[in-house]
Amino acid sequence: MGLVQGVCGSCGKKIRRISPVPIAMTCDCYKICPICGSMMEPYVPDLDPKTYRNEDDPSWDPLDHAEKGEPLTIVAFVCRLHSPPFFSNRQPVEVQLE
Numbered sequence: 838m839g840l841v842q843g844v845c846g847s848c849g850k851k852i853r854r855i856s857p858v859p860i861a862m863t864c865d866c867y868k869i870c871p872i873c874g875s876m877m878e879p880y881v882p883d884l885d886p887k888t889y890r891n892e893d894d895p896s897w898d899p900l901d902h903a904e905k906g907e908p909l910t911i912v913a914f915v916c917r918l919h920s921p922p923f924f925s926n927r928q929p930v931e932v933q934l935e
């Protein structure tokens with residue numbers, strides 16, 4: 838049984854897992870509110886995502902992660918500790934462990 842490890846390109850956290858072969862796993866930092874550090878809750882938009890675009894927030898980067906021609910799935914999270922609530926469309930970051 839070998840130990841594989843990798844560093845998340847988004848949050849810099851080192852992830853270790855026990856695996857005999859290199860694996861890819863998802864870092865859960867995309868669920869962390871960038872403002873207060875709390876776990877955000879999943880949010881399913883029922884309106885056009887552009888409705889939530891916050892022009893004042895430069896980190897708001899809707900849909901730019903999607904590859905052309907790929908079906909668009911929006912994983913959204915919301916932190917309700919703020920007023921108005923903070924909406925995030927950060928995508929899960931895959932970390933290659935080897």
Ligand SMILES: [Zn+2]
Pocket residue numbers: 845846847848849850864865866867930
């Ligand atoms: Zn991360």
Ligand SMILES: [Zn+2]
Pocket residue numbers: 870871872873874875916917918919923
């Ligand atoms: Zn928050």
